C-alpha cells in the first residue's frame with residue numbers, strides 16, 4: 001500500500017466513525033420511553049418554553065442554511081482554477097451597513113417572543129404555594145395555607161414526590177440547606193437553582209393528572225446523580241383526598257399492640273427518630289414530678305446530619321420511591337401500571353399508595369441494611385471530623401435482620 | 416525505539432496504574448473509589464499522550480533524520496548567557512523554603528519557576544531558530560513580548576495601586592482624600608507636560624517615572640509597616656444580646672451598617688412595621704399578607720425589615736429554645752424611619768421542638784408575627 005492509499009483508507013475509516021457517532025446521536029433522539037422530555041410539554045409553562053424554542057430553531061435554522069449555502073457556493077465558485085487573483089478591495093459601506101442591520105433586525109424579531117416568554121414565565125400569581133428545599137441528596141416539600149382551594153390546616157412535610165393539583169398554577173418557593181441544587185421537571189417548566197440563603201420561585205402547572213419526573217440539575221456532590229424528584233398531579237378531588245390522608249392523625253395508622261409493626265415502632269424510636277420525624281409519634285416518659293406521661297418523639301437531625309434534616313417518614317408509603325426518589329417502593333409491575341395509567345385512572349391508583357401486594361421489599365431492606373452501599377453518601381464515622389461528626393446522608397446503623405423485619409413492617413403502615 | 420518523550424509518558428502511565436492498584440487495594444468506601452477512578456483516568460490520559468508521542472516520534476526531526484542538528488547553521492553558533500537558569504534555581508530553592516516557612520515565599524517561587532520555564536524554553540528555542548542572532552532575537556521578542564508586556568504592566572500597575580492603597584489606609588480619612596487628589600493631579604499634570612513637550616529626552620521621562628514609582632513604593636512600604644488607621648466595625652445584627660428585647664434607640668443607629676445588595680435580594684419575606692405600629696409580612700406569591708410566616712427548618716434564610724414607623728425601631732426574632740441551649744434571639748440594629756435592614760437566621764427544628772414561642776417582634780410596639788417552622 002502506498003502512503004496515499006493508506007491515508008485515504010484512514011480518512012475513510014474516520015469518516016465512518018464520525019458518521020456512526022452522528023447517527024447514534026440522532027437515534028438517541030428517538031428514545032421512546034423518555035419521561036423527561038422538554039419537547040413534550042405537559043403544562044402551560046413548559047409549552048411556552050417549547051413554543052419559543054421551536055420558533056427560534058426555525059429562524060436560526062433558516063439563517064444557518066442560508067449561510068452554509070452561501071459558503072458552499074463561494075467555496076465552489078471561487079476555487080482556485082489557476083485564474084488571476086481577483087481585484088482586492090477594502091471596505092464596502094453599503095454591504096457592511098446591510099450586514100449590520102439585517103442581523104440586528106433578526107435579533108429584534110427573536111427578542112420579542114423571548115422577552116415576552118421570560119416575563120410570562122416569571123409571573124407569580126398562583127392558587128397554591130409550596131416550599132421546596134434541596135439538600136444532599138433529596139428534595140423536601142412543605143405545604144401550608146390553601147392549595148388549589150384545599151385548606152391545609154397543619155403543615156404537611158414530604159419528600160421526593162411533589163403532589164400538586166392538576167390544572168392549578170402552583171408557585172414553588174425554592175431554596176437549599178447546603179449547596180446549590182437545581183429543581184427541574186422538564187415536562188412542566190424550566191429549571192430553577194436552589195441557592196442557600198436565597199429564595200427563588202418557579203411556577204408549575206400540569207394539564208392532566210399523571211407522574212412527571214425530573215432530577216437535580218446542578219452538580220451537588222457525591223450522589224448528585226441519585227437526587228431525583230417527581231411532580232405528581234392529581235385532580236382537585238383526589239388532591240383533597242391526598243391532603244386529608246396526610247393530615248390524618250397518627251392514631252389512625254398506629255400499629256396494633258402485639259404486632260411486628262408495634263415492635264418496629266419501638267425500634268424506630270430507638271434507632272431512627274433522632275433523625276426522622278414521624279408526626280404525632282409519642283412515647284412513654286416522665287414529667288418533672290416523676291409521673292408517667294406520654295412525650296412527643298421529636299427528631300433532631302440538625303445534630304446528626306450536615307444539612308440539618310432527614311426525610312419525614314410519617315406517610316412514607318404514600319410515595320412510590322425513596323432516597324432522592326431513586327429506589328422504587330413499588331414492584332416493577334405496579335410501577336408500570338401507575339406510570340402508564342390514563343389520566344382519569346391515575347389518581348385512584350396513586351392514592352392507594354404502596355399496598356402490601358405492590359410493595360417491593362428488597363429495596364427498602366437493602367437500604368436499612370446499609371444505606372451508603374446503595375447510594376454513595378459521606379457517612380464513614382472515621383471521616384467526619386471536618387463536619388463535627390455529622391453525616392451527609394444516612395449512615396449504616398448495623399441493624400440486625402430482626403430489627404429490619406420490624407422496621408419494614410412498621411414502615412409499611414406509614415400512610 | 417522509544418523516544419525520549421514517550422518514555423516519560425509510558426513511565427507516568429505505569430506509575431498511575433500501579434498507584435491505582437495500590438490505592439484501590441489500600442482504601443475503601445466512596446473516597447477510595449473516587450481516588451481510583453482519578454488515578455485510572457490519569458493512566459488513560461498518560462497512555463494516550465505516550466501513544467501520540469510514540470507515533471510521531473516526539474515531533475523531533477533529529478530522531479528521524481540522524482545528524483541534522485549537528486550540521487544545521489544554528490548549531491554552529493554558541494548560545495549566549497542566560498539569566499533564567501539562575502532564576503529557576505532560586506525559584507526551586509524558594510519552593511522548598513516556602514513549603515516549610517511562609518506560603519507567600521512559596522507562591523513567589525512558583526511564579527519565578529513558571530516564568531523561568533517559559534522564558535528559558537523560548538530563549539533556548541529561539542537561539543536555534545537560525546544562525547542570525549538578530550533574527551533569533553526578533554523571533555524571541557515576537558513570541559514573548561505579547562506575554563511580557565501585559566504581565567509586567569499589570570504587575571507594575573498592581574504594585575503602584577497596592578502601595579497607594581497602603582498610604583490611603585494608613586493616613587487619616589480626610590488626609591487620605593487630599594493625598595489621593597494630589598497624586599491624581601500630579602499624574603495628570605505630568606502626563607500633560609510630557610505630552611506637550613514631545614522632544615523631552617527619553618532618559619528624562621524614564622528618570623522621572625522611576626523616581627516617582629520608587630518614591631511611591633517606598634512610602635507604601637513605610638505605610639504598610641506603620642499599619643492601618645483604626646476602622647470602625649458596623650455590625651448589622653446582634654445575637655442573643657439583651658439589647659434585642661429593648662426598644663431601638665436613635666443612639667445606636669448606624670448608617671454604615673453592612674447592607675450588601677446580595678443579602679437584600681431574593682429574601683424569604685419582607686417584614687413591614689407600618690405607620691400604625693402593626694407588623695405585616697409580605698411574602699412573594701401571596702396576594703394577601705399571610706398571618707404567619709413559614710420558615711423551613713435548618714435553612715439559612717433572610718428577611719428584610721422595613722421601618723415605616725415614625726421613630727427608629729428594630730426587628731427582633733425569637734427563634735426558639737431547643738434542648739438545653741438558651742433561647743435563640745437575633746435582631747437588627749435600630750433602623751431609621753423609611754429605612755431597611757436585613758436579618759439573616761436559621762432555625763434548626765420545628766415549633767413542636769421549641770420550649771418557647773417563635774415570633775418576630777418590634778420591642779416597644781407590642782406587635783408580633785408568629786413564625787411557623789414545619
Ligand SMILES: [Cu+2]
Pocket residue numbers: 134135137180181182216217218219220224227
Ligand atoms: Cu442536588
